[in-house]
Amino acid sequence: MTSSSSSTTKLTRSVPFTPKRPLSSASELPRATTPSALNSIKKFKATVSSESRLRTAAKPKSALSGIPGSPPKKSALDGNRPKTPGTPRRGGAESPMFIASSEMDVSRVDPEEVLIDYQTVEPGDVSGEVDESLLNDYGREDKVLVSVRIRPTNSHSAWDRSATMNRSVKLQPQYAKSTATPPQEFHFDEVLTGSENKPIYNAVARSHVCAAMDGYNSVIFAYGQTASGKTFTLSGSEEQPGIIPRAMKDVFAYIRRTSTREYLLRCSYIEIYNETIYDLLASPSSSAAQPVQIHGNGIMLPLREEVVTSLKSVKEVLERGEGNRRTASTDWNERSSRSHSVFRLVIESRERGGDEGESAPSGRQTPGFRPPTPGGPRLQARGGKSVQTSVLSLIDLAGSEKATSDKERTREGKYINTSLLTLGSVIGTLAENAAKNKKLVVLYDHVPYRNSKLTRMLQPSLSGNARISVICTINPDPNAVTESTSTLLFAQRIKKVQLNAKKKEVLDTDALIERYRKEIEDLKNKLSEREAEAPVRNRRLSAREQLDESKAMKDLNSRIQQLTKLILTSQTVDETKGDESRPASPSKVDFDMSPYQLQQELLAAHRQLESQATQILSLEATLLARPELPPDAPESEKDKLIGEQSKTIRELEIVVRGYEDNLGEPLRAVREDVEREWMEKLEVETKKREEKEVWAAELVKQVEKEKKLRMKLEEERRALAAFVSKFDALGLGGGSVSPVSKVRLPKPTPGGATTAFAERQQSRVSNLNVAIAEEDEYSPVRIDLLSRAKAQPSLLEQMPEDEWSVIEDMSFEMTDVVKPKPSKAIGFIGRRAGSPVKEMLGQKENIPL
Numbered sequence: 001m002t003s004s005s006s007s008t009t010k011l012t013r014s015v016p017f018t019p020k021r022p023l024s025s026a027s028e029l030p031r032a033t034t035p036s037a038l039n040s041i042k043k044f045k046a047t048v049s050s051e052s053r054l055r056t057a058a059k060p061k062s063a064l065s066g067i068p069g070s071p072p073k074k075s076a077l078d079g080n081r082p083k084t085p086g087t088p089r090r091g092g093a094e095s096p097m098f099i100a101s102s103e104m105d106v107s108r109v110d111p112e113e114v115l116i117d118y119q120t121v122e123p124g125d126v127s128g129e130v131d132e133s134l135l136n137d138y139g140r141e142d143k144v145l146v147s148v149r150i151r152p153t154n155s156h157s158a159w160d161r162s163a164t165m166n167r168s169v170k171l172q173p174q175y176a177k178s179t180a181t182p183p184q185e186f187h188f189d190e191v192l193t194g195s196e197n198k199p200i201y202n203a204v205a206r207s208h209v210c211a212a213m214d215g216y217n218s219v220i221f222a223y224g225q226t227a228s229g230k231t232f233t234l235s236g237s238e239e240q241p242g243i244i245p246r247a248m249k250d251v252f253a254y255i256r257r258t259s260t261r262e263y264l265l266r267c268s269y270i271e272i273y274n275e276t277i278y279d280l281l282a283s284p285s286s287s288a289a290q291p292v293q294i295h296g297n298g299i300m301l302p303l304r305e306e307v308v309t310s311l312k313s314v315k316e317v318l319e320r321g322e323g324n325r326r327t328a329s330t331d332w333n334e335r336s337s338r339s340h341s342v343f344r345l346v347i348e349s350r351e352r353g354g355d356e357g358e359s360a361p362s363g364r365q366t367p368g369f370r371p372p373t374p375g376g377p378r379l380q381a382r383g384g385k386s387v388q389t390s391v392l393s394l395i396d397l398a399g400s401e402k403a404t405s406d407k408e409r410t411r412e413g414k415y416i417n418t419s420l421l422t423l424g425s426v427i428g429t430l431a432e433n434a435a436k437n438k439k440l441v442v443l444y445d446h447v448p449y450r451n452s453k454l455t456r457m458l459q460p461s462l463s464g465n466a467r468i469s470v471i472c473t474i475n476p477d478p479n480a481v482t483e484s485t486s487t488l489l490f491a492q493r494i495k496k497v498q499l500n501a502k503k504k505e506v507l508d509t510d511a512l513i514e515r516y517r518k519e520i521e522d523l524k525n526k527l528s529e530r531e532a533e534a535p536v537r538n539r540r541l542s543a544r545e546q547l548d549e550s551k552a553m554k555d556l557n558s559r560i561q562q563l564t565k566l567i568l569t570s571q572t573v574d575e576t577k578g579d580e581s582r583p584a585s586p587s588k589v590d591f592d593m594s595p596y597q598l599q600q601e602l603l604a605a606h607r608q609l610e611s612q613a614t615q616i617l618s619l620e621a622t623l624l625a626r627p628e629l630p631p632d633a634p635e636s637e638k639d640k641l642i643g644e645q646s647k648t649i650r651e652l653e654i655v656v657r658g659y660e661d662n663l664g665e666p667l668r669a670v671r672e673d674v675e676r677e678w679m680e681k682l683e684v685e686t687k688k689r690e691e692k693e694v695w696a697a698e699l700v701k702q703v704e705k706e707k708k709l710r711m712k713l714e715e716e717r718r719a720l721a722a723f724v725s726k727f728d729a730l731g732l733g734g735g736s737v738s739p740v741s742k743v744r745l746p747k748p749t750p751g752g753a754t755t756a757f758a759e760r761q762q763s764r765v766s767n768l769n770v771a772i773a774e775e776d777e778y779s780p781v782r783i784d785l786l787s788r789a790k791a792q793p794s795l796l797e798q799m800p801e802d803e804w805s806v807i808e809d810m811s812f813e814m815t816d817v818v819k820p821k822p823s824k825a826i827g828f829i830g831r832r833a834g835s836p837v838k839e840m841l842g843q844k845e846n847i848p849l
């Protein structure tokens with residue numbers, strides 16, 4: 001924390017910087033030692049002050065000289081933990097202290113890079129190197145630590161910060177509104193600049209992180225105009241990790257080095273967008289359906305809190321929350337935070353050893369940190385174990401801004417500006433009240449906390465129960481002088497706010513760590529009871545029951561292990577690291593695997609189980625963290641709770657219904673498509689069928705007709721046969737010689753009666769076909785009859801052969817003697833039959849041919 005000369009030296013070197021938006025054009029002194037990652041950043045040079053007044057006076061070279069690789073300072077090794085700022089030496093105070101909300105922006109964090117494992121923590125990053133005198137100073141004054149960070153610029157800076165020991169900033173006279181009065185000079189704890197985040201963290205945040213680990217609520221927030229560098233300061237970049245990743249690294253480093261205590265960490269991540277609080281760790285749908293509400297004493301519900309046991313798990317939480325954050329491109333910032341974001345780490349800790357049957361390990365001591373004595377002598381005397389609960393809140397406020405060209409951005413800007421304005425007036429009132437307090441005025445002004453979600457959430461912290469560090473970021477461009485002045489005035493006001501943070505160190509049976517510890521003890525007792533009874537009991541039990549019993553004992557054991565794992569100690573923190581380096585589990589069991597590989601497989605499986613168990617416990621914790629109403633609570637409160645829960649259920653139902661509808665819709669659409677397609681096909685088929693039915697009816701009609709014709713023909717055939725018989729009788733009868741008898745009937749020849757008859761038949765069929773054709777040109781019957789007519793043998797052909805033989809016998813020859821005379825009747829048939837048979841047949845008028 002101490003701003004040493006070394007750090008100063010470092011900071012005064014020119015630092016590269018490329019603002020994402022074109023702020024200015026000129027560049028100042030480029031820095032040769034710039035990390036390559038910052039290549040895209042335009043170069044600039046700015047002098048930096050990272051020293052505080054007292055620090056400079058007391059220890060010109062201290063903590064910051066202990067950058068990576070530096071050995072711990074002697075004072076640290078003495079075991080005298082430096083006091084965190086504002087620490088009131090009132091150990092064991094039981095005054096109620098509630099969790100304050102906190103905000104932080106992680107949008108630029110690359111956890112992979114910044115969340116370095118605690119084992120690789122550089123000595124310079126260890127909290128123990130914080131300068132004790134500095135911490136004492138901040139603690140004694142109980143003031144907010146106010147720093148200003150001037151963003152590097154490529155153009156001319158409107159602000160001069162080198163006036164007074166780099167702790168003050170003054171507007172250059174040529175940019176002042178009036179030349180009559182010289183510009184005001186602003187004084188702060190730190191006035192910093194440059195693109196390096198490490199000195200910023202050391203100067204403005206480290207002491208507060210340590211204070212949180214020591215049991216004080218701590219709030220660190222960045223305030224300033226949009227695009228002035230708030231997110232860069234809190235989250236940083238891959239090359240320049242900001243306060244959040246550095247703070248998390250310090251938390252684990254602190255645990256690793258504090259062998260006398262055990263810790264339980266859980267974190268949450270929220271954002272305030274358009275005056276609604278969203279849980280960034282819940283799914284976006286449930287977070288939207290059920291926004292977080294602030295209840296009495298700043299308690300937020302429903303809020304998802306996740307137990308974290310390693311930097312890796314913090315990284316996961318940060319990544320998840322970051323993914324859900326709202327950022328957008330504005331006129332001033334390519335990726336502007338459109339909401340206030342709060343990352344909170346709840347730290348529960350208690351002294352190790354004693355009732356949990358563990359002795360304090362002989363681990364390394366945090367350099368410069370004396371193990372805390374929880375509860376103080378009073379609690380110790382009671383024989384209880386006090387639990388410390390504190391919250392570290394890291395807040396990235398959305399930037400104050402003018403109206404933008406985008407309608408939606410302007411609407412967001414309105415909410416942002418309103419909440420920042422409320423924050424300003426709250427701070428103003430608090431500062432006035434602090435002044436009145438000094439003057440022993442009893443009547444205080446009302447503080448308008450409730451005028452915005454942000455101030456409501458910050459109420460517990462702002463009303464004094466937290467260590468606060470504010471980093472006000474300003475854009476040094478001459479065209480941003482108005483906004484920068486406004487930011488500096490805010491910073492000046494907040495400096496006057498009086499704090500009185502206290503540790504919450506009580507016999508808290510509700511603390512999660514205590515509940516877990518208690519559960520572990522109960523489980524251990526159960527396990528040892530079972531183990532003691534095992535020899536006797538096993539004799540009575542069947543093999544099956546013995547198996548069940550051993551499984552139950554295994555379950556007990558694994559639950560104990562899971563719970564134990566959540567409680568972090570200087571030793572388990574190391575174990576967590578070990579777990580993370582294990583290889584991933586192979587998906588299939590390979591019997592050719594070596595025993596070592598199998599063991600690794602087993603370990604990976606165990607790890608997976610444990611992480612699931614951790615998740616379950618985390619959820620249990622969330623469940624338990626919900627407020628419980630005592631049985632004697634007023635009915636109105638019960639009704640309110642029931643009402644809220646029913647509302648939640650209803651909202652969830654709506655969400656579920658929405659999902660169902662969304663799922664059902666495509667199915668309905670598919671069904672309709674299929675039905676439509678098949679309906680069309682069905683219609684076509686129905687039409688075809690109807691046509692075929694008509695066709696079939698026509699066929700039946702024609703067949704009937706044909707049948708009738710056939711019957712007629714049959715009659716004719718019979719008549720003809722009868723006639724032929726009669727004719728035969730005529731030819732053979734009486735023995736008398738008649739002119740006829742002299743006639744020798746010729747055998748029918750193809751050119752004779754048979755042919756004539758066949759021709760007639762053919763002609764009849766043709767006539768018939770013509771008739772049909774006239775009726776229906778396309779009648780199937782016509783075609784059928786034609787084909788049949790061709791295939792149909794003539795009546796004579798159908799005549800049995802023996803009958804033909806009769807006719808053959810009857811055959812006669814036409815002689816000149818008996819030459820039939822042409823008659824009308826004969827003429828009737830004679831037009832086509834020239835044979836004698838035809839002529840004779842033609843005499844039979846009743847035979848239609």
Ligand SMILES: Nc1ncnc2c1ncn2[C@@H]1O[C@H](COP(=O)(O)OP(=O)(O)OP(=O)(O)O)[C@@H](O)[C@H]1O
Pocket residue numbers: 016017018019020021150151152193194195196224225226227228229230231232233333335336337338397398399400473
């Ligand atoms: N000290 C700095 N050194 C180098 N780059 C910086 C610095 N401060 C800000 N920047 C760059 O300027 C741009 C805007 O910064 P940043 O997003 O942090 O602004 P902001 O105040 O968070 O804006 P908003 O309120 O709109 O979210 C970013 O590209 C960032 O990397």
